[in-house]
Amino acid sequence: MAAWRAMRFASVAEGSNVGSETLDNLYDEVARISTAYPREPLNRVLGDLIEAQDVAFRLLEGRQRPRQTAELYLLSGVVSLMLAKASHDLGDPRAAMRQARTAYICADNADHDGLRLRVRAQQSLMAYWAGWATEAARYADLGRELASAVAGSAGVWMLSQSARTYASLGDSERARADLALAATKRDSLADDELDQMDGLMRFADCRYLYYCAEARIWIPGAEDEAEHAALQAIAAYDEAAAAGSPDWAYGDDAGARSDLALVRAAKGELDGVAEALRPVLDLPPDKRVAGVIASAMRVHGALREPRYHGSRQATRVQQEIEAYGRTPAAALSSGQ
Structure with missing residues (x-):
C-alpha cells in the first residue's frame, strides 16, 4: 500500500505530464506482476493488478507527450490482459472478455502488434476453456495474420492455441498444420519487448x-x-x-x-x-x-x-x- 501511495505521489509531483520516473515505476511494477502471476496464488497478485490498472487509467486521463501516451496505453493493455486472465481464473468468462476487449483497445491506441496478438490468444484461450469452441476458433483466426508478422513468442502462442482449438473441433488436419507452423516459428524466435517482462507475457x-x-x-x-x-x-x-x-x-x-x-x-x-x-x-x-x-x-x-x-x-x-x-x-x- 505504501509503495502504491508513493507511485501516485510521484506521478503528481512530476507535474501535469507523466515523467520518466513514473513510467519506469509503473513498468517495473507491471513486469513484476507478470512474473509473479503464474507462480503465486491469485489472491496475492489480484489487489496489485487492480491498483496498477487504476494508476495507469488515471494517468491516461491527464496530459502526456504522444510517446508517453503510447507507453501508458501499452502498460494499461498489459494490465487489462492480466486482469482478463484473473477473471478467467476466477471462473467468470464474461468479465474476462470485457477486460480483454479493453486490453485490445489499449493495444490499438498503442499501435502494438505484440499486445494485439497476445490479447487475441488470450481471448481464444478463455473461449476454449468456457466451452465456446467456435468462438475460440474465431479469435484464433483473427490473430492468425499477426502470428507470422510478430517476432516475439506470442506468435507461437497463437498458433499453438489455434492447434488445440481446431483439434477440439475435430479438424485434426488443421491442428497438425498449426502445430507444424508453431514449431517453425519457435525455431526462429526473437524476443519482443513484452517477452522481456517474462511470466505471463512470454510463451515459454x-x-x-x-x-x-x-x-x-x-x-x-x-x-x-x-x-x-x-x-x-x-x-x-x-x-x-x-x-x-x-x-x-x-x-x-x-x-x-x-x-x-x-x-x-x-x-x-x-x-x-x-x-x-x-x-x-x-x-x-x-x-x-x-x-x-x-x-x-x-x-x-x-x-x-x-x-x-x-x-x-x-x-x-x-x-x-x-x-x-x-x-x-x-x-x-x-x-x-
Whole structure:
C-alpha cells in the first residue's frame, strides 16, 4: 500500500505530464506482476493488478507527450490482459472478455502488434476453456495474420492455441498444420519487448510443449504422441521449478499433468492416472483456478467410461477430484 501511495505521489509531483520516473515505476511494477502471476496464488497478485490498472487509467486521463501516451496505453493493455486472465481464473468468462476487449483497445491506441496478438490468444484461450469452441476458433483466426508478422513468442502462442482449438473441433488436419507452423516459428524466435517482462507475457518452451500435448489429446489415435508431449512438458516444468525460472507456472504444469492422466485413462492405465494426477490434487485451494479444475474434471469424465464401471480405484480418483473442485480459488478471492 505504501509503495502504491508513493507511485501516485510521484506521478503528481512530476507535474501535469507523466515523467520518466513514473513510467519506469509503473513498468517495473507491471513486469513484476507478470512474473509473479503464474507462480503465486491469485489472491496475492489480484489487489496489485487492480491498483496498477487504476494508476495507469488515471494517468491516461491527464496530459502526456504522444510517446508517453503510447507507453501508458501499452502498460494499461498489459494490465487489462492480466486482469482478463484473473477473471478467467476466477471462473467468470464474461468479465474476462470485457477486460480483454479493453486490453485490445489499449493495444490499438498503442499501435502494438505484440499486445494485439497476445490479447487475441488470450481471448481464444478463455473461449476454449468456457466451452465456446467456435468462438475460440474465431479469435484464433483473427490473430492468425499477426502470428507470422510478430517476432516475439506470442506468435507461437497463437498458433499453438489455434492447434488445440481446431483439434477440439475435430479438424485434426488443421491442428497438425498449426502445430507444424508453431514449431517453425519457435525455431526462429526473437524476443519482443513484452517477452522481456517474462511470466505471463512470454510463451515459454514448457508451455509450448503443454499445448502440443493438449492438441494431440483431441486427435483420434494420437494417444502415444500426446503422452510423449505431456511427459516432455512435465519434465520441462520440473526443470524450470528446480531452477527457480520465471517460466514455471503452476496452472500450466497442472494442465500438462492432467493431460497425461487423461491419456492414461484413455489407454486403460488406472495406476498411471492416479500417479499423474497426484501433484494436481495436492495443490492448495488458493491455486485451484478455474482452468486447473476444468482439466481435472476432464479426467473425472474419462473415468465414467463403461470400462471403469465398478472399479473402486476409478471411483476413489473421481471422489478426490470432486472434493478438490469444491474449494476453488474463486472462493478465497471473493473479498477482493
